[in-house]
Amino acid sequence: MSNDTVREIIDRISIVEIIGKHISLTKKGSNFFGLSPFKNEKTPSFSVSEEKKIYKCFSTGEGGNVFDFLIKVKGYTFKEVLNELADKSGVQLQSYKGSQDYQNIYDINEFAKNYFHKELFNNKSHLNYYKNIRKFNEESIDFFKLGSLLNQKDFTKDLMNNFSEDELLKSSILKKNNANLYSFFSNRVIIPIFSSSNKVFGFGARTTGDDMPKYINSSETKVFKKKNILFNEMAITKNLEKKVIITEGYFDVIKMHQNNIKNVVAPLGTSINHEKIIEIVKRGFECIICLDGDTAGRNSMLRLLDNLIKDNNFELGVKFVLLPKDADPDQLIDNNEINYLKDTLKKPLTIEKFIEKYLEKFSLSENLETQYKGKKFLKQLINDTANKDLKDVLKFHFKDFQSIKSKPNTSNNINLDIKNDLKSKFSAGVILAFIENLKEREQIYDLLLISNFEGIFEDIRSLITKTIHFNKSPADLFELLDLKGLNFTKNQLFSREIRRLCRFANSSFEGDFYLEVEKALEYINKTKS
Numbered sequence: 001m002s003n004d005t006v007r008e009i010i011d012r013i014s015i016v017e018i019i020g021k022h023i024s025l026t027k028k029g030s031n032f033f034g035l036s037p038f039k040n041e042k043t044p045s046f047s048v049s050e051e052k053k054i055y056k057c058f059s060t061g062e063g064g065n066v067f068d069f070l071i072k073v074k075g076y077t078f079k080e081v082l083n084e085l086a087d088k089s090g091v092q093l094q095s096y097k098g099s100q101d102y103q104n105i106y107d108i109n110e111f112a113k114n115y116f117h118k119e120l121f122n123n124k125s126h127l128n129y130y131k132n133i134r135k136f137n138e139e140s141i142d143f144f145k146l147g148s149l150l151n152q153k154d155f156t157k158d159l160m161n162n163f164s165e166d167e168l169l170k171s172s173i174l175k176k177n178n179a180n181l182y183s184f185f186s187n188r189v190i191i192p193i194f195s196s197s198n199k200v201f202g203f204g205a206r207t208t209g210d211d212m213p214k215y216i217n218s219s220e221t222k223v224f225k226k227k228n229i230l231f232n233e234m235a236i237t238k239n240l241e242k243k244v245i246i247t248e249g250y251f252d253v254i255k256m257h258q259n260n261i262k263n264v265v266a267p268l269g270t271s272i273n274h275e276k277i278i279e280i281v282k283r284g285f286e287c288i289i290c291l292d293g294d295t296a297g298r299n300s301m302l303r304l305l306d307n308l309i310k311d312n313n314f315e316l317g318v319k320f321v322l323l324p325k326d327a328d329p330d331q332l333i334d335n336n337e338i339n340y341l342k343d344t345l346k347k348p349l350t351i352e353k354f355i356e357k358y359l360e361k362f363s364l365s366e367n368l369e370t371q372y373k374g375k376k377f378l379k380q381l382i383n384d385t386a387n388k389d390l391k392d393v394l395k396f397h398f399k400d401f402q403s404i405k406s407k408p409n410t411s412n413n414i415n416l417d418i419k420n421d422l423k424s425k426f427s428a429g430v431i432l433a434f435i436e437n438l439k440e441r442e443q444i445y446d447l448l449l450i451s452n453f454e455g456i457f458e459d460i461r462s463l464i465t466k467t468i469h470f471n472k473s474p475a476d477l478f479e480l481l482d483l484k485g486l487n488f489t490k491n492q493l494f495s496r497e498i499r500r501l502c503r504f505a506n507s508s509f510e511g512d513f514y515l516e517v518e519k520a521l522e523y524i525n526k527t528k529s
Helices: 001-013 015-020 065-070 078-089 100-122 124-133 138-142 152-162 166-173 250-258 273-284 295-309 327-335 338-346 351-363 368-384 388-397 400-411 424-435 438-449 455-464 472-482 492-503 513-526
Strands: 024-026 031-034 046-049 056-058 145-148 174-178 180-182 188-194 200-206 216-218 243-246 284-290 319-320
Touching: 001 065, 001 078, 015 031, 015 056, 015 065, 015 250, 065 078, 100 124, 100 145, 100 152, 100 166, 100 200, 124 166, 124 188, 138 250, 152 166, 152 180, 188 472, 200 513, 250 327, 273 295, 295 319, 295 400, 319 351, 327 338, 327 513, 351 368, 351 388, 368 388, 388 513, 424 438, 424 455, 424 472, 424 492, 424 513, 438 513, 455 472
Parallel strands: 243 284, 284 319
Antiparallel strands: 024 031, 031 046, 046 056, 145 188, 174 180, 188 200, 200 216
16 A cells, blocks of 8 residues: 555545544644543543644553554554545545556556646647636646647557557546547646646546537546545645635636635536535635635535535534625636735635625515515524534524614714715715716716726725726625725715715716716816815
8 A cells, every 4th residue: 555645545534523423522722632532531631633633642642643543442454444534535545456447547647647738838729728818827837737639639549559448448538439539638728637645636628619518527437536526635735824715616726826826726517515625624724615706606605505504514614705796716817806806815704694695685675575585594594504503503693584684784884084075075976876877887987087086986996997897786886895895885974965965876867967977077186185
């Protein structure tokens, strides 16, 4: 048995979770403590470190890793521990029956990775896709060993010159149609998927045109089990921050890594495996879920939440980030919103805040049927919570569902640095007019760009006139201002005065919208604060 394989199992398994099934553990500081399994005692002297992946009994001097614990305490054989933990961690064994198959697959994948990466530099269209469409720099292309396959005949020939047909079919790098071998990665850009020990599990691939399906992965093999694998797993084992960001896809991970957000992983084109998230949390990490801001992304987060709370092993440690509608990390970075993305990742929503955010659409409604649906959802959520302690906490927190209704208005006198002069009021009025009159934005867009805003209104103007936000709904823009701490409408006294003074700021205004905005901006531009 390879020491690398045992080390990979130890790294990927939560020692706290395994030992916690046999001994009651309580967290104190960065470690967990319980009563020693090696002697009778009343004061806990048995310590488990998730970070170091070891246990230590201070009463007897016994210590070791998760293998040692199951062998010494539970009486397992090494082979029994190996098989159980390998299955749980998704690490494939290479030393018992079929070991040569495993090694062959890794060898073939390594060969293919090098071929794809070298081939990329002979394929101008795919290299252009990475560099100019995806905006990946050479360092990222090299770090993730991104590749390309255009001519599958040459690739198939090179494989057949180095491996047998049986080996290639078992690795799934090639398929067979009647008597012909072929690669279903043909004419796609290729993304290798590495293990935490830098072995190649398999590959992801994407078309650069309109072919469907857009994304494909290697077929499952003895080493490639999509459910148990995350793209960029090395970001977990090399992570000193103890925070892991889970995003939707390969390209989000690569673009964020390129912009110095390096603790990012992604599922392999499938829904997020909640058991994998719990395992990462048990290893002492905080998991931040950052999926796309579209409907599919929001629904995926709700499904993940549902699966997490139904699992008795879930004990919090997971937070959520809500990106602007229809935005994803890759897109935000391309639109020069990297600072916004980093700021948002620093302020993720705890599970109760995430639930509150979802419930707002029910609690804020004046419709009784809608409110009833919200209460029904919340009741079911709490009833489904498997962990009793978590269920009690959620039940207490949400004991008054309707109290959520008042939360968006709790900051009626939000403290922003706003002068109470006429220039500030006209500036606020023009900003409101731009936000709330979606159909009229285009005609006043150029006026906003060249006008002399100051202070908070300059910050708001710079934010809402970015191309990525131009077609967002008023609700989405106000949510964006909330996230940035710039929502001056939370000061209701100031907001009401603006709407009274600047009638054009109201969506119901029936006069000459352009003319009124132009007059206001003329005053703003000629007035010094």
